[in-house]
Amino acid sequence: EVQLVESGGGLVQPGGSLRLSCAASGFTFSSYWMSWVRQAPGKGLEWVANIKQDGSEKYYVDSVKGRFTISRDNAKNSLYLQMNSLRAEDTAVYYCARDLTPFIAVAGTPLDYWGQGTLVTVSS
């Protein structure tokens, strides 16, 4: 059974940092692009970043470029999101999600499995 379990969320002051983790199981993690998607309270879904199977390609939404870093450790079946210089508008539930298609060289397939999310609150 495919499982994605996020952790690392919490309350942080503006300007602070937080590192989210996503533990994957039930599939060959190293074969898939992986994404982070967030959802502000009462709002819609917003894709944040994704990373290629071997970590060689990473893409970000403009609003987090230079502040967030996506990474992965295939030996540990884990996905990460390092978030620096956090702002109030980064407050959201953060989901990790798996691309549908394994082994694909280009990003952009639909997201077929999602974790339950971890809440990040940026407030003083």
Add this chain to the structure above:
Amino acid sequence: SYVLTQPPSVSVAPGKTARITCGGNNIGSKSVHWYQQKPGQAPVLVIYYDSDRPSGIPERFSGSNSGNTATLTISRVEAGDEADYYCQVWDSSSDPFYVFGTGTKVTVL
């Protein structure tokens, strides 16, 4: 950036058909995916590549895409279909690359 527009809400009686639209410039030239999200839960992929259904998704869910509008159709609506629905495309020339629609709340009367 590429914009996907959905109606905020759709109401439907049990047993009837719900149609949720997703408007975007020449969206028919892109692949559209649909997600269902119930309160407090993670999104679930219900339709991908315009009209394909993942395993476990009822045949009552179907999709189409042409011109400037993609449509998710839920036939024989059940109470359990009440949820938010989001369309999504991938556009490597846009920011962000994964573009989600504004979301539609489906209410079963």
